[in-house]
Amino acid sequence: MGFQRSRGATLNLLQTFFHPRQRSLLRANILVLGGLGLAILLSHFPRIQPNAWLVVPLLISIAGTADTTRHMQRRWSFYHAGVILCIYMDMMALSLILFFLLYPYLNLAAHSR
Numbered sequence: 138m139g140f141q142r143s144r145g146a147t148l149n150l151l152q153t154f155f156h157p158r159q160r161s162l163l164r165a166n167i168l169v170l171g172g173l174g175l176a177i178l179l180s181h182f183p184r185i186q187p188n189a190w191l192v193v194p195l196l197i198s199i200a201g202t203a204d205t206t207r208h209m210q211r212r213w214s215f216y217h218a219g220v221i222l223c224i225y226m227d228m229m230a231l232s233l234i235l236f237f238l239l240y241p242y243l244n245l246a247a248h249s250r
Contacts, residue, residue, distance in 0.1 A: 160207050166223060168201030173230040180237040187241035195234050202227040 153159045172194040179188050205227055208220045 160204070162205065162208055162220070162223065165201045165204035165208075166226075168204065169198045169227045169230050172196075172198035172201065173234060176234040176237050182237075185237060185241055188238075191234065191238040195231070195238060198227065198231050198234055202231065 153161050175197070176191055176194040179190050179194065180186065181188075202224070205220065205223050208216075208223075210217045210220075
């Protein structure tokens with residue numbers, strides 16, 4: 138009987154994870170961190186190279202940030218504080234992806250003069 142409950146809970150978790158209309162903080166964090174990981178791979182991190190495909194991880198991370206902000210509550214609680222910390226993490230990841238996207242072009246402009 139315990140196996141059936143565990144299996145039902147797993148199915149419920151998967152349904153909320155893949156259903157975009159239901160809120161899932163796990164999905165939001167995986168989208169943001171997955172976008173950051175993809176951006177690190179696409180930028181060839183130690184030697185940052187220009188790559189227009191970095192727009193894709195940026196859009197994925199923006200979608201994850203929007204999904205995180207759906208969890209904001211009107212009244213303060215520890216859950217609300219955790220969501221705010223996740224939003225700060227999302228903003229840091231977005232700024233790092235924007236750095237990977239824009240730095241090579243700014244660096245090229247500085248060397249051309």
